[in-house]
Amino acid sequence: MNFRTMMAVAVVAAGGFWAVAAQAEETVIWWDFFGGGDGVRMKQMITDFNAAHAGKIKIDATTLEWGTPFYAKVQTSAAVGEAADVMTYHASRIPLAVSQDLLEEVTADDMSKMGLSASDFAKTTMDAVTVDGKQYAVPLDTHPIVLYYNRVLLKKAGVLGDDGRPVGMGNKEEFTATLQKLKDAGVEFPLGSVTADGNFMYRTIYSLVCQQGGELLTGNEFLAGDNAEKLVKALAVLQGWTKAGLQSTYTDYPATVALFTSGKAAMMINGVWEVPTMTDLAKQGKLFDWGAVEIPVIFDKPCTYADSHSFAIPKNKGKQISPEKRAAVLEVISWMDKHSLFWATAGHIPAYKPVTETAEYKAMEPNATYSTLTATMIFDPKSPKAGVAGPIFDIMSNYFVPTLNGETDPGEAVKSIKEELNSM
Numbered sequence: 001m002n003f004r005t006m007m008a009v010a011v012v013a014a015g016g017f018w019a020v021a022a023q024a025e026e027t028v029i030w031w032d033f034f035g036g037g038d039g040v041r042m043k044q045m046i047t048d049f050n051a052a053h054a055g056k057i058k059i060d061a062t063t064l065e066w067g068t069p070f071y072a073k074v075q076t077s078a079a080v081g082e083a084a085d086v087m088t089y090h091a092s093r094i095p096l097a098v099s100q101d102l103l104e105e106v107t108a109d110d111m112s113k114m115g116l117s118a119s120d121f122a123k124t125t126m127d128a129v130t131v132d133g134k135q136y137a138v139p140l141d142t143h144p145i146v147l148y149y150n151r152v153l154l155k156k157a158g159v160l161g162d163d164g165r166p167v168g169m170g171n172k173e174e175f176t177a178t179l180q181k182l183k184d185a186g187v188e189f190p191l192g193s194v195t196a197d198g199n200f201m202y203r204t205i206y207s208l209v210c211q212q213g214g215e216l217l218t219g220n221e222f223l224a225g226d227n228a229e230k231l232v233k234a235l236a237v238l239q240g241w242t243k244a245g246l247q248s249t250y251t252d253y254p255a256t257v258a259l260f261t262s263g264k265a266a267m268m269i270n271g272v273w274e275v276p277t278m279t280d281l282a283k284q285g286k287l288f289d290w291g292a293v294e295i296p297v298i299f300d301k302p303c304t305y306a307d308s309h310s311f312a313i314p315k316n317k318g319k320q321i322s323p324e325k326r327a328a329v330l331e332v333i334s335w336m337d338k339h340s341l342f343w344a345t346a347g348h349i350p351a352y353k354p355v356t357e358t359a360e361y362k363a364m365e366p367n368a369t370y371s372t373l374t375a376t377m378i379f380d381p382k383s384p385k386a387g388v389a390g391p392i393f394d395i396m397s398n399y400f401v402p403t404l405n406g407e408t409d410p411g412e413a414v415k416s417i418k419e420e421l422n423s424m
Helices: 003-013 016-020 036-052 068-079 091-099 108-114 123-128 151-156 172-184 198-210 227-243 253-261 272-283 323-338 367-375 391-404 410-422
Strands: 026-032 057-063 086-090 141-150 189-192 265-271 290-293 304-307 309-312
Touching: 026 036, 026 068, 026 323, 036 057, 036 272, 036 323, 057 323, 068 091, 086 091, 086 323, 091 123, 091 309, 108 323, 141 151, 141 198, 141 272, 141 367, 151 265, 172 189, 172 227, 172 265, 189 253, 198 227, 198 304, 198 391, 227 391, 227 410, 253 265, 253 272, 265 272, 272 290, 272 367, 290 367, 304 367, 309 323, 391 410
Parallel strands: 026 057, 026 086, 189 265
Antiparallel strands: 086 309, 141 265, 141 290, 141 304
């Protein structure tokens, strides 16, 4: 059964808890930040939802600019009671939103009405949307970074295993040797990384800190104890690859993707959201044989940075949501999670475990291969200063770029980072 057929079946079978009582059509104002392939897929899901709920619920959707503009809009609109009825939200931004009193709590009764429970989601993901024991969002997905690779170039260099995956993924020495063999085989950039954007590289760097058992925030202190040294080690590894010509230098996001898709970079660390780019190019006959796997274990244990696109209900000042509207909003969230198999074609890992346990999802590649990393993923520390486009990102980014590109000593960079983070 293909995705469109499954969605059509879902339309016929839809209704959920909303169907219990006949009501006048409710319009649900929806805000999201999805562009590109994400946006195309979400628009299709909204169309399918509206078709399934004709005469009952209609989503009126608006897509806003990702990042700071989106969250600024939410804050200013909620303050005057003019925010959406439901919106997408990064889990990493929830502690800040809660501190600003921007979100309605998602209660146990809400979860029950949606036919959802905490056990339907990975513990790490649910923890990311919970602050002080209260849940403030419902996860739609997890979107980690992964390692993309060119099977043709890896095979030529003798670093493609019999299973079609890269060899040397178990420790720093092995993976560095794999990169060197690719270099020796004539590959211009064994690894493509977004080394001109410290905000993006935070994902890789924090993964490597976690692989050492480290954390960014302990209590109220940033880089406490030996965590600073673990950050130094993570930066030193990445800087070493750059200096040895094993990793691209000062490459921004589009350039990094271009290096990989053009065959100039044999591997690339990037988000799962680039899976549709690769899939579409491959369908057009414009891409080599490729794959994507969990990032290598460079230090002591597997660990990968991830965030979650979640659904949240804004707390509109002076505007109490009606029971009918809330019921409609809960139906929207429930339906989207339970029909997130189509969303998985955007590369994201559905947060709702019953979807990832289906035969259809297990047949999706490379998604099914890298989805196992949800058992060892790490989210941002729970702090109002953390999260997408947050101050932690900005401070660290200023030092990451020159360090990754060999212009700043990792130890000196971390010393400055620690001082600035703790003086926020």
